[in-house]
Amino acid sequence: MEPKIQEKAWNPELEKKIRENWQETNLYKFQLANENFTIDTPPPYPSGRPWHIGAAAHYAQIDMIARTARMAGKNVYFPIGIDRNGLPVELYTEKKYNIRMRETERGKFLELCREALDDLEAEMIQIMKNLGISGGIDEHYRTDSEEYRSLTQATFIELWKKGQVYLATRPNNYDWVSGTTIADAEITYEDIPTKLVYMKFKVSDSSEEIIIASTRPELLCACKTVIVNPEDERYTKLVGKKLIVPIFGNEVEIKTHHSAQKEFGSGAVMVCSYGDQNDVALFRELKLDEVIAIGLDGRMTESAGEYQGLKPKQARTKIIEDLQTKGFVEKIEEISHRTPVSERSKTPIEIIPMEEYYLKQIDSVEKMKELGSEIKFHPNMHKQILMNWLESISIDWPISRRRFYGTEIPIWYCKKCSEPHVPEPGKYFKPWKDESPIKKCTKCGNSEFVGEDRTFDTWMDSSVSPLFVTKFQKDEEFFKKTYPTGIRPQAKDIVRTWLYYTLLRCEQLTGKKPWAEAWIMGYGLDEKGMKMSKSKGNAIDPLPVVEKFGADTFRFWSASEINHGYDFRCNEQKIESTKKFLSKLWNVSRFLSSFPVIESTKILDSDKWILAELNKLIKECKKGYDEYNFFVPAIAIREFTWNLFAAHYIEMVKARAYGIGFSDEEKNAAIYTLHKVLSTILKLMAPITPFITEHLWKTLYSEESIHKQKQVEVEDHTDMSAITKEIEEFNSKVWNEKKSKDLSLKDSIAIKVPPSLVPFEKDLTSMHNLI
Incomplete structure (x- = not known):
């Protein structure tokens, strides 16, 4: 009998014809029904070479979610987007065109960002198609489109009117490389080798000295007090006395505070504005006068005296030398210090007082915990990432950024009294260039305005993705039938950002959680177990791999290699196997x-x-x-x-x-x-x-x-599991017996079928040619 399938092997080149057939027949075209299963698909970020192989594996599995849901009888809405906002886009554009953002006319810089993104986006879309992604690729949305940005602005205006947004000057995490405030969620921590310097502080009315250990001696100019633990008997007699700050010579008072750890260093701690978040809290609590030691350019200010103009690391080296020369150093230890680092620029952040817009979040923490507990996580262990983050929130979310390529904050200020005004929502506003839509100041009646030039934190855009895809405030019937969405698939490293901020914003705007389930994937690692990233140079480009082996080979590798929720190693040999x-x-x-x-x-x-x-x-x-x-x-x-x-x-x-x-x-x-x-x-x-x-x-x-x-x-x-074992054992016995007698599998052999396998005797006899 001639087989219907003539080809002797599966040819991955057939995948292209199959994809074309799906497209011609509109196989995956979404038609709105009364009940729909919406996937809040993560819009991938094209910055530099788009995607590494781990990310492609992630999206292949998101497609498996869609296909699984369809075969379970659900009407699947699977929108696809491209995330085109924020710092990585700007950095890539600067590198590609050898320019500097702040030295380029804003409109021109934005145009270059869009051009750079278009090429990267095209390759990313091609990877999606090659992988067989069954979502709305041809009608994909962009987070930098006027439609998307107008929604971001509209939701901001709504929260502004509800009193959820305010302006405040506070110490903020500052990434001096990118020149903007960043939120706590955009910080990672790295153990960095540093020096712990034990410095001598002289008591002003005696010859006594106390030793204070610090990893940031360059902030001596900003020291406003020294604290000791109230239970530390070594310093009981010195509490309330004045100390002379080495090199700078100003006097500060010794105070008690429970946050001083008796075991760290000498137990005495200098409090500077602002070495870390503990300093921020202490300055507020103790009502200390701040000293701005580091400026927006990431260099020491005039408050640092002769160290002005140096970068903090340079100032640290120089001041340690001067402390040693002048006899103010008892000893120096080499330690590994847990240091806050900008997730984007990979440089240590500084804390600098800045005026920014804040979105209220502290008041919502308990509500977020409640909603988080209602969401079904796959796997459940990753729910703890969200809960741990909620426990750590201590300030409201700073949402303004001093960058160019992002959604503009839609505010105009009265030129006369500086009163801020927001327009009515409905269009995309560019206050840095557009004429004010507000004609008269509500406070003083003036008719001249100046537009805000800051942009939103990119998570302000990303956090409304489930609202955008379900046509919030645009198509009431569509929104009602597709929101809340069914599932949010994403990687674990953005649970505290994308997942959390979406939960916060959607609840503030709709009163509901945005999805019923969250599907969390681990990291793609290289062969050595290191996290893959383009910056490390250990990322494998998925496009040639998929073209070489085919999408199904890649997809089956993804499924069979990755135990969901755990990190996984990427290896071309395993994919080929x-x-x-x-x-x-x-x-x-x-x-x-x-x-x-x-x-x-x-x-x-x-x-x-x-x-x-x-x-x-x-x-x-x-x-x-x-x-x-x-x-x-x-x-x-x-x-x-x-x-x-x-x-x-x-x-x-x-x-x-x-x-x-x-x-x-x-x-x-x-x-x-x-x-x-x-x-x-x-x-x-x-x-x-x-x-x-x-x-x-x-x-x-x-x-x-x-x-x-x-x-x-x-x-x-x-x-019939018991029978299975017996069949396998009997077949293995016959095969081994033939092998030991140097017989082929087709040769006859005298072996009896055991009584328990008599119902299968005829098939087993013909299989093994038993006699």
């Missing part, structure tokens, strides 16, 4: 394509056995798919197909399927069962490997796409 399973599936399908599909017939015990094992597979896959953990079905399908269906059942019934020594009824039972098992495997695999399953399904079973089929239901079968 995945081809072996797809080749096995192809060979099985090609063999079965020789036999006609039989609708139903009476089956034998061997058939009942494999169908019982198939039923176990369906249960296992359903468990994995219900949790969107694709590792579970990928491993289970591979194990069943390769090591049970192909290795044992097909070999057992091959002769029967050909009708050699069996009746037509027995022959049809084998053929029916073979196709039932294969067709089920294809449907179970379809969300993971959409191309090969589509091709095989249409070739063997139906003109209708496999992706329009409902997922397989669990059937009522008697558990």
